[in-house]
Amino acid sequence: MNLKVKGLVLAVVSALILNGCDSDSAKEKIEAGAHHAKEVIAETGDRIDTELHREGDDIKTFSNKLTENAEKESLRQLGLDEADIDYVIEHNPDDAMAVAKHTNDEILYQTKFHFVNASGVQGGMDTFDWLSPASVTNDAKPNLQKILGRVAFVINSAKFIKMFDDNIQYLNANTFSVSSAYPNEITTVPNTYDEFKSAVKAALSREGNSYNLYAVGDFQGGDARGDVGRLSAYFKLAGIANSSLKASAPLVLHELTHTFGYEHAGSNQDAVIMKPNNVPYLVQLITMDSAMQDKYQGDMQMFSDSVNKINQMPWYAGDSMFSTYFGDD
Incomplete structure:
Protein backbone atom coordinates (compact mmCIF):
# COMPACT_ATOMS: atom_id res chain seq x y z
CA MET A 1 0.00 0.00 0.00
CA ASN A 2 2.78 2.48 0.88
CA LEU A 3 4.55 1.87 -2.45
CA LYS A 4 1.34 2.62 -4.34
CA VAL A 5 0.85 5.87 -2.45
CA LYS A 6 4.44 6.91 -3.05
CA GLY A 7 3.87 6.16 -6.71
CA LEU A 8 0.84 8.43 -6.65
CA VAL A 9 2.90 11.30 -5.22
CA LEU A 10 5.61 10.82 -7.87
CA ALA A 11 2.99 10.71 -10.59
CA VAL A 12 1.50 14.01 -9.41
CA VAL A 13 4.89 15.68 -9.28
CA SER A 14 5.96 14.28 -12.66
CA ALA A 15 2.77 15.43 -14.30
CA LEU A 16 3.24 18.94 -13.01
CA ILE A 17 6.85 19.04 -14.18
CA LEU A 18 5.87 17.86 -17.66
CA ASN A 19 3.21 20.55 -17.79
CA GLY A 20 5.72 23.16 -16.76
CA CYS A 21 5.97 23.76 -13.09
CA ASP A 22 7.91 27.04 -13.23
CA SER A 23 5.44 29.30 -11.45
CA ASP A 24 3.73 29.84 -8.12
CA SER A 25 0.65 28.18 -9.61
CA ALA A 26 2.63 25.06 -10.32
CA LYS A 27 3.99 25.12 -6.78
CA GLU A 28 0.45 25.34 -5.41
CA LYS A 29 -0.57 22.39 -7.56
CA ILE A 30 2.33 20.33 -6.22
CA GLU A 31 1.41 21.20 -2.64
CA ALA A 32 -2.24 20.36 -3.32
CA GLY A 33 -1.20 17.03 -4.84
CA ALA A 34 1.00 16.24 -1.86
CA HIS A 35 -1.83 17.12 0.53
CA HIS A 36 -4.18 14.82 -1.37
CA ALA A 37 -1.58 12.05 -1.23
CA LYS A 38 -1.33 12.44 2.55
CA GLU A 39 -5.11 12.11 2.81
CA VAL A 40 -4.96 8.94 0.72
CA ILE A 41 -2.19 7.56 2.96
CA ALA A 42 -4.18 8.32 6.12
CA GLU A 43 -7.37 6.81 4.71
CA THR A 44 -5.51 3.71 3.53
CA GLY A 45 -3.86 3.33 6.93
CA ASP A 46 -7.23 3.53 8.67
CA ARG A 47 -8.62 0.86 6.36
CA ILE A 48 -5.64 -1.40 7.03
CA ASP A 49 -6.02 -0.94 10.80
CA THR A 50 -9.74 -1.72 10.58
CA GLU A 51 -9.15 -4.87 8.54
CA LEU A 52 -6.35 -6.06 10.82
CA HIS A 53 -8.53 -5.45 13.88
CA ARG A 54 -11.40 -7.39 12.30
CA GLU A 55 -9.08 -10.25 11.31
CA GLY A 56 -7.62 -10.24 14.82
CA ASP A 57 -11.09 -10.59 16.33
CA ASP A 58 -11.84 -13.45 13.94
CA ILE A 59 -8.60 -15.20 14.90
CA LYS A 60 -9.33 -14.67 18.60
CA THR A 61 -12.85 -16.06 18.22
CA PHE A 62 -11.54 -19.09 16.35
CA SER A 63 -8.80 -19.69 18.92
CA ASN A 64 -11.43 -19.74 21.69
CA LYS A 65 -13.20 -22.70 20.10
CA LEU A 66 -12.17 -26.32 19.76
CA THR A 67 -12.77 -28.50 16.76
CA GLU A 68 -15.76 -30.81 17.10
CA ASN A 69 -13.54 -33.85 17.64
CA ALA A 70 -11.41 -32.05 20.24
CA GLU A 71 -14.51 -30.77 22.04
CA LYS A 72 -16.03 -34.24 22.24
CA GLU A 73 -12.79 -35.85 23.41
CA SER A 74 -12.45 -33.19 26.08
CA LEU A 75 -15.96 -33.88 27.39
CA ARG A 76 -15.24 -37.61 27.45
CA GLN A 77 -12.52 -36.87 30.01
CA LEU A 78 -15.30 -35.83 32.41
CA GLY A 79 -17.06 -39.15 31.93
CA LEU A 80 -19.89 -38.06 29.62
CA ASP A 81 -21.11 -40.74 27.23
CA GLU A 82 -21.62 -40.11 23.52
CA ALA A 83 -25.37 -39.52 23.71
CA ASP A 84 -24.99 -36.90 26.44
CA ILE A 85 -22.11 -35.23 24.60
CA ASP A 86 -24.20 -34.90 21.44
CA TYR A 87 -27.22 -33.63 23.40
CA VAL A 88 -25.42 -30.91 25.35
CA ILE A 89 -23.50 -29.70 22.28
CA GLU A 90 -26.75 -29.44 20.31
CA HIS A 91 -28.87 -27.80 23.01
CA ASN A 92 -26.28 -25.74 24.94
CA PRO A 93 -23.35 -25.26 22.54
CA ASP A 94 -21.77 -22.28 24.33
CA ASP A 95 -21.80 -23.94 27.75
CA ALA A 96 -20.52 -27.20 26.27
CA MET A 97 -17.63 -25.40 24.60
CA ALA A 98 -16.83 -23.42 27.76
CA VAL A 99 -16.53 -26.63 29.78
CA ALA A 100 -14.65 -28.49 27.06
CA LYS A 101 -11.96 -25.81 26.72
CA HIS A 102 -10.78 -26.19 30.31
CA THR A 103 -11.45 -29.80 31.29
CA ASN A 104 -7.87 -30.45 32.46
Missing part, protein backbone atom coordinates in the same frame (compact mmCIF):
# COMPACT_ATOMS: atom_id res chain seq x y z
CA ASP A 105 -8.36 -27.77 35.13
CA GLU A 106 -11.82 -28.84 36.24
CA ILE A 107 -13.41 -30.81 39.05
CA LEU A 108 -13.66 -34.58 38.40
CA TYR A 109 -11.39 -34.43 35.34
CA GLN A 110 -10.25 -37.98 34.49
CA THR A 111 -11.56 -39.20 37.83
CA LYS A 112 -11.50 -42.98 38.16
CA PHE A 113 -14.63 -44.60 39.56
CA HIS A 114 -14.07 -48.19 40.67
CA PHE A 115 -17.30 -50.17 41.00
CA VAL A 116 -16.27 -52.55 43.74
CA ASN A 117 -17.84 -56.00 43.56
CA ALA A 118 -17.72 -57.28 47.11
CA SER A 119 -20.10 -59.27 49.21
CA GLY A 120 -19.51 -58.37 52.83
CA VAL A 121 -19.64 -55.34 55.06
CA GLN A 122 -18.22 -51.92 54.23
CA GLY A 123 -18.90 -48.70 56.11
CA GLY A 124 -21.23 -50.61 58.41
CA MET A 125 -23.44 -51.69 55.49
CA ASP A 126 -23.94 -54.95 53.64
CA THR A 127 -22.40 -54.74 50.17
CA PHE A 128 -23.19 -56.70 47.00
CA ASP A 129 -21.93 -57.21 43.48
CA TRP A 130 -23.16 -54.46 41.15
CA LEU A 131 -24.98 -56.97 38.94
CA SER A 132 -26.51 -58.99 41.76
CA PRO A 133 -29.30 -59.64 42.46
CA ALA A 134 -30.08 -59.53 38.75
CA SER A 135 -33.86 -59.24 38.88
CA VAL A 136 -34.48 -55.48 39.10
CA THR A 137 -31.08 -53.85 39.58
CA ASN A 138 -29.10 -54.42 36.37
CA ASP A 139 -29.58 -50.77 35.44
CA ALA A 140 -27.93 -49.48 38.61
CA LYS A 141 -24.34 -49.47 37.36
CA PRO A 142 -24.96 -47.96 33.87
CA ASN A 143 -27.35 -45.41 35.40
CA LEU A 144 -24.76 -44.34 37.96
CA GLN A 145 -22.01 -44.16 35.33
CA LYS A 146 -24.20 -41.85 33.27
CA ILE A 147 -25.10 -39.74 36.32
CA LEU A 148 -21.45 -39.32 37.34
CA GLY A 149 -20.56 -37.97 33.90
CA ARG A 150 -23.45 -35.50 34.08
CA VAL A 151 -22.47 -34.42 37.58
CA ALA A 152 -18.90 -33.77 36.41
CA PHE A 153 -20.18 -31.57 33.59
CA VAL A 154 -22.73 -29.68 35.67
CA ILE A 155 -20.40 -28.85 38.57
CA ASN A 156 -18.07 -27.15 36.06
CA SER A 157 -20.79 -25.49 33.98
CA ALA A 158 -21.50 -21.78 33.61
CA LYS A 159 -25.03 -22.12 35.00
CA PHE A 160 -23.84 -23.93 38.14
CA ILE A 161 -20.95 -21.52 38.75
CA LYS A 162 -23.26 -18.51 38.53
CA MET A 163 -25.88 -19.95 40.88
CA PHE A 164 -23.23 -21.10 43.36
CA ASP A 165 -21.64 -17.63 43.48
CA ASP A 166 -25.05 -15.92 43.63
CA ASN A 167 -26.03 -17.94 46.72
CA ILE A 168 -22.73 -18.27 48.53
CA GLN A 169 -23.79 -15.65 51.08
CA TYR A 170 -26.18 -18.21 52.61
CA LEU A 171 -23.37 -20.57 53.67
CA ASN A 172 -23.03 -20.59 57.45
CA ALA A 173 -19.78 -21.46 59.23
CA ASN A 174 -21.76 -23.26 61.94
CA THR A 175 -22.60 -26.02 59.44
CA PHE A 176 -18.87 -26.63 58.79
CA SER A 177 -17.96 -28.63 61.89
CA VAL A 178 -14.59 -29.73 63.23
CA SER A 179 -14.66 -33.39 64.24
CA SER A 180 -11.91 -35.83 65.13
CA ALA A 181 -13.99 -38.50 63.41
CA TYR A 182 -13.42 -36.80 60.05
CA PRO A 183 -9.78 -35.69 59.77
CA ASN A 184 -10.21 -34.59 56.15
CA GLU A 185 -13.25 -32.44 56.83
CA ILE A 186 -13.29 -29.07 55.04
CA THR A 187 -14.00 -26.39 57.62
CA THR A 188 -13.31 -23.25 55.58
CA VAL A 189 -16.36 -21.53 54.13
CA PRO A 190 -15.66 -20.65 50.48
CA ASN A 191 -16.18 -17.04 49.45
CA THR A 192 -16.34 -17.86 45.74
CA TYR A 193 -16.84 -20.82 43.44
CA ASP A 194 -13.11 -20.70 42.67
CA GLU A 195 -12.30 -21.22 46.36
CA PHE A 196 -14.74 -24.13 46.46
CA LYS A 197 -13.13 -25.59 43.34
CA SER A 198 -9.64 -25.27 44.79
CA ALA A 199 -10.64 -27.10 47.99
CA VAL A 200 -12.36 -29.86 46.02
CA LYS A 201 -9.41 -30.41 43.70
CA ALA A 202 -7.09 -30.66 46.70
CA ALA A 203 -9.38 -33.29 48.24
CA LEU A 204 -9.50 -35.31 45.02
CA SER A 205 -5.73 -35.12 44.59
CA ARG A 206 -5.15 -36.37 48.14
CA GLU A 207 -6.50 -39.82 47.19
CA GLY A 208 -5.23 -39.94 43.63
CA ASN A 209 -8.49 -38.76 42.07
CA SER A 210 -9.84 -42.30 42.44
CA TYR A 211 -13.13 -43.47 43.99
CA ASN A 212 -14.41 -46.75 45.37
CA LEU A 213 -18.15 -47.15 44.81
CA TYR A 214 -20.11 -49.82 46.67
CA ALA A 215 -23.51 -51.35 45.95
CA VAL A 216 -25.68 -51.84 49.03
CA GLY A 217 -29.12 -53.23 49.62
CA ASP A 218 -30.55 -50.64 51.97
CA PHE A 219 -29.78 -48.05 54.63
CA GLN A 220 -31.68 -45.29 56.36
CA GLY A 221 -31.97 -42.15 54.28
CA GLY A 222 -31.83 -41.65 50.53
CA ASP A 223 -30.37 -43.78 47.76
CA ALA A 224 -26.74 -42.72 48.25
CA ARG A 225 -24.24 -41.97 50.98
CA GLY A 226 -20.71 -40.57 50.80
CA ASP A 227 -17.95 -40.96 53.39
CA VAL A 228 -16.91 -37.56 54.75
CA GLY A 229 -13.43 -36.67 53.50
CA ARG A 230 -12.85 -40.04 51.80
CA LEU A 231 -13.34 -40.92 48.14
CA SER A 232 -15.80 -43.72 48.74
CA ALA A 233 -19.58 -43.82 48.42
CA TYR A 234 -22.48 -46.27 48.71
CA PHE A 235 -25.54 -46.60 46.51
CA LYS A 236 -28.78 -48.51 46.88
CA LEU A 237 -29.07 -50.84 43.93
CA ALA A 238 -32.85 -50.61 43.60
CA GLY A 239 -32.97 -46.85 44.09
CA ILE A 240 -30.34 -46.02 41.46
CA ALA A 241 -31.79 -48.60 39.07
CA ASN A 242 -35.39 -47.42 39.26
CA SER A 243 -35.22 -43.64 39.76
CA SER A 244 -35.01 -41.15 36.91
CA LEU A 245 -31.51 -39.86 36.22
CA LYS A 246 -32.44 -36.22 36.77
CA ALA A 247 -33.99 -37.11 40.14
CA SER A 248 -30.96 -39.09 41.34
CA ALA A 249 -28.24 -36.76 40.03
CA PRO A 250 -28.68 -33.91 42.59
CA LEU A 251 -28.44 -36.45 45.44
CA VAL A 252 -25.32 -38.03 43.92
CA LEU A 253 -23.76 -34.56 43.69
CA HIS A 254 -24.72 -33.91 47.32
CA GLU A 255 -23.02 -37.13 48.44
CA LEU A 256 -19.89 -36.41 46.41
CA THR A 257 -19.48 -33.14 48.30
CA HIS A 258 -19.39 -35.23 51.49
CA THR A 259 -16.51 -37.22 50.00
CA PHE A 260 -14.74 -33.93 49.27
CA GLY A 261 -14.99 -33.15 53.00
CA TYR A 262 -18.12 -31.01 53.37
CA GLU A 263 -20.78 -31.61 56.03
CA HIS A 264 -24.19 -30.29 57.01
CA ALA A 265 -23.37 -30.25 60.70
CA GLY A 266 -25.62 -29.29 63.56
CA SER A 267 -27.48 -30.86 66.46
CA ASN A 268 -30.76 -29.83 64.83
CA GLN A 269 -30.74 -31.31 61.34
CA ASP A 270 -34.00 -29.53 60.53
CA ALA A 271 -31.90 -26.38 60.43
CA VAL A 272 -29.68 -27.72 57.63
CA ILE A 273 -31.73 -30.22 55.59
CA MET A 274 -32.70 -28.72 52.24
CA LYS A 275 -31.23 -25.39 53.34
CA PRO A 276 -28.59 -23.40 51.42
CA ASN A 277 -26.52 -22.80 54.58
CA ASN A 278 -24.27 -25.80 53.86
CA VAL A 279 -22.47 -26.99 50.74
CA PRO A 280 -24.08 -30.44 50.26
CA TYR A 281 -27.63 -29.10 50.34
CA LEU A 282 -26.77 -25.91 48.46
CA VAL A 283 -25.49 -27.87 45.45
CA GLN A 284 -28.46 -30.24 45.68
CA LEU A 285 -30.93 -27.34 45.70
CA ILE A 286 -29.18 -25.64 42.78
CA THR A 287 -29.56 -28.73 40.61
CA MET A 288 -33.00 -29.93 41.73
CA ASP A 289 -36.21 -29.86 39.72
CA SER A 290 -37.66 -26.35 39.34
CA ALA A 291 -34.72 -24.50 40.94
CA MET A 292 -34.15 -22.58 37.71
CA GLN A 293 -37.72 -21.30 37.44
CA ASP A 294 -37.99 -17.53 37.00
CA LYS A 295 -40.20 -17.15 40.07
CA TYR A 296 -37.27 -18.06 42.34
CA GLN A 297 -34.94 -15.54 40.63
CA GLY A 298 -32.00 -17.87 41.23
CA ASP A 299 -32.40 -17.39 45.00
CA MET A 300 -31.89 -20.74 46.73
CA GLN A 301 -33.23 -19.46 50.05
CA MET A 302 -36.50 -18.65 48.33
CA PHE A 303 -36.45 -22.02 46.60
CA SER A 304 -35.60 -23.79 49.87
CA ASP A 305 -38.55 -22.11 51.58
CA SER A 306 -40.78 -23.39 48.79
CA VAL A 307 -39.44 -26.95 49.06
CA ASN A 308 -39.88 -26.84 52.85
CA LYS A 309 -43.36 -25.26 52.48
CA ILE A 310 -42.36 -22.16 54.42
CA ASN A 311 -43.61 -19.73 51.78
CA GLN A 312 -46.69 -19.76 49.58
CA MET A 313 -44.92 -20.87 46.41
CA PRO A 314 -45.93 -24.45 45.63
CA TRP A 315 -42.99 -26.58 44.55
CA TYR A 316 -43.37 -29.14 41.79
CA ALA A 317 -41.02 -31.28 39.75
CA GLY A 318 -40.24 -29.13 36.73
CA ASP A 319 -37.09 -28.52 34.72
CA SER A 320 -33.72 -28.77 36.42
CA MET A 321 -30.14 -27.94 35.54
CA PHE A 322 -29.62 -31.59 34.66
CA SER A 323 -32.66 -31.72 32.37
CA THR A 324 -31.63 -28.42 30.76
CA TYR A 325 -28.26 -29.86 29.82
CA PHE A 326 -29.17 -33.51 29.20
CA GLY A 327 -32.89 -33.87 28.65
CA ASP A 328 -35.80 -35.00 30.76
CA ASP A 329 -34.81 -38.55 31.69
